[in-house]
Structure formats: C-alpha cells, structure tokens
Amino acid sequence: MNVAFVTLVTNEDYALGALALVRSLRLTNPDFPSIVMATRDLPQLQELAREGCEIRFVDRLPLSAEFEDRHSRGKLHGRAPYTKGTKPIFHDPLDNFCKLRLWEYEEFERIVFLDADTIVVKNIEKLFWYPEFSAAPNLYETLNDMHRLNSGVFVAEPSKRTFQDMLCTLDIPDKFWKRTDQTFLESYFPDWHGLPYVFNALQYIYFHLPQLWRWESIRVVHYQYEKPWETNHVRREQLKPLIDLWYSVLENRTIPVDVPPLNSGSS
Numbered sequence: 001m002n003v004a005f006v007t008l009v010t011n012e013d014y015a016l017g018a019l020a021l022v023r024s025l026r027l028t029n030p031d032f033p034s035i036v037m038a039t040r041d042l043p044q045l046q047e048l049a050r051e052g053c054e055i056r057f058v059d060r061l062p063l064s065a066e067f068e069d070r071h072s073r074g075k076l077h078g079r080a081p082y083t084k085g086t087k088p089i090f091h092d093p094l095d096n097f098c099k100l101r102l103w104e105y106e107e108f109e110r111i112v113f114l115d116a117d118t119i120v121v122k123n124i125e126k127l128f129w130y131p132e133f134s135a136a137p138n139l140y141e142t143l144n145d146m147h148r149l150n151s152g153v154f155v156a157e158p159s160k161r162t163f164q165d166m167l168c169t170l171d172i173p174d175k176f177w178k179r180t181d182q183t184f185l186e187s188y189f190p191d192w193h194g195l196p197y198v199f200n201a202l203q204y205i206y207f208h209l210p211q212l213w214r215w216e217s218i219r220v221v222h223y224q225y226e227k228p229w230e231t232n233h234v235r236r237e238q239l240k241p242l243i244d245l246w247y248s249v250l251e252n253r254t255i256p257v258d259v260p261p262l263n264s265g266s267s
Contacts, residue, residue, distance in 0.1 A: 003110045003128045006035045006102050010095040015044035016229055017116035020250040022051045024119040027255060039098055058101045067171045068094060071180060096180040102156060103163035115152040117223040119246060121255050124199060124219050132157040133189035136200035141208045149192055151182040152222045153200040203242050210261035
C-alpha cells in the first residue's frame with residue numbers, strides 16, 4: 001500500500017516543530033516517507049529536505065473574502081475565545097484549512113497527518129490500516145471531551161473529488177467553524193472513527209488527567225496550545241518533562257525510556 005506521513009508548515013516556528021516531528025519519525029517509523037506541505041519558502045525547509053522529507057508547496061484554499069474575514073485571528077478569537085490555554089501569536093487560524101490540500105495527493109492510498117507540534121515516540125505504522133476518517137478524541141481536561149475529535153493526528157484517503165466537495169461544504173455564507181479545520185472535519189465526517197487517545201496524547205493530559213498518562217502506551221505527544229520552543233509561557237515549569245522530551249528529539253538524542261506522570265512519586 002502506498003502511504004505517507006504528512007505535516008503542514010506555515011511559518012518558521014512550525015518549521016522548527018516539523019523538524020522535531022520528522023526526527024521523531026526517523027527514530028520510530030523510519031520505513032515510511034514524510035511530506036511537508038509548506039505555504040511559503042522558508043530557510044528551515046532545506047534542513048527538512050536534508051532529513052529526507054519531500055517538500056510540497058501549497059496555496060491557501062480559494063476561500064471567499066467574507067470567509068477569511070470571519071476566520072481571521074482577531075474575529076475568531078473574539079467570537080470563540082480560547083479559555084483553556086494560550087494560542088501563540090504566530091498561529092494564524094486560516095492556515096489550518098491548508099491541511100485539506102492533502103486530499104489532492106491521490107498517488108497515496110492513505111495518509112497519516114500529524115500537526116507540526118507533535119512528536120512520535122513509538123511506532124505508529126498500524127495507523128495506515130485505519131479507515132478514513134479516523135482521529136483521536138480531543139481529550140485534555142476531562143473525560144467529557146471524548147466525544148470531540150482533535151485534528152492534530154488523523155487518517156485520510158486522498159481523493160480530489162472529496163477535496164472539491166469539501167470546498168463546496170466549507171465556504172458557505174455565514175458559516176463559522178469555531179475551531180477551524182477541526183470543527184469542519186468533525187462535521188464533514190460525522191461518523192468518524194475514534195482512535196485510541198494514545199495516538200494523539202494532548203500535553204494537558206499530563207497534569208489534568210495524570211491517570212491516563214501511561215508512557216508505555218503513548219504513541220504521539222501533541223503540544224497543543226503552548227509550544228515547547230516558546231520561552232515565556234506560563235506553563236513551562238508545569239510541562240518541563242515534556243519540554244525536555246521535545247528537545248531530546250529535536251537535538252537528535254533519544255526518546256526517554258519513561259516520562260512518568262506529574263506527581264507520580266507521591267501517588
């Protein structure tokens with residue numbers, strides 16, 4: 001089966017994130033190709049190419065001016081503010097919709113998409129045998145989040161026909177996707193298949209749901225909200241073990257044998 005890992009790079013920050021992701025894939029899943037979708041030419045893309053990635057430049061989707069205005073950073077954060085964590089200033093919500101471009105890559109039977117703020121800590125080859133559309137729950141604060149998907153990791157079956165239908169469904173008058181691609185994909189695939197949360201373990205699980213932080217089972221760590229390379233966010237001390245994990249991968253060291261849950265020594 002012709003398959004690939006795909007990520008999206010839209011600026012220099014996410015290019016750095018993608019470098020850690022790609023290096024984690026080389027450590028854990030070296031037998032599969034990695035594709036970086038890039039919305040602009042960046043110096044870091046050369047380093048990603050040296051890591052063996054294929055770089056594919058993509059345009060933003062052909063969306064109406066009204067759609068782009070509704071989903072601009074200021075309008076989106078004003079209408080549907082993020083209250084659980086802090087989105088970095090380099091995050092542009094409109095960039096998220098570029099993920100949909102991967103459905104144009106019909107030369108692949110299946111694609112596993114990973115956000116550039118994820119790292120893979122164990123083999124995830126089995127994801128290529130999950131059907132479209134498979135994603136893990138948006139589980140980061142309480143078990144009540146199980147019914148919502150998180151689009152940081154998902155399984156897709158490319159089809160230009162699907163892509164064109166997505167465009168028609170996405171940009172309709174007054175439609176507001178409050179969590180951009182994530183809300184759209186949940187709506188477009190209402191019968192989405194649930195992956196085990198360990199394939200997209202959101203970093204807040206580490207302190208909100210430590211009972212679910214079982215390192216022997218976790219496959220992908222997703223640094224949602226604050227990013228490990230940011231130097232001034234308020235959760236740096238709380239998330240220090242996960243930040244150290246990310247730097248270990250970025251610097252071509254190793255994936256730790258264990259990253260115990262917060263306060264595990266006192267439990």
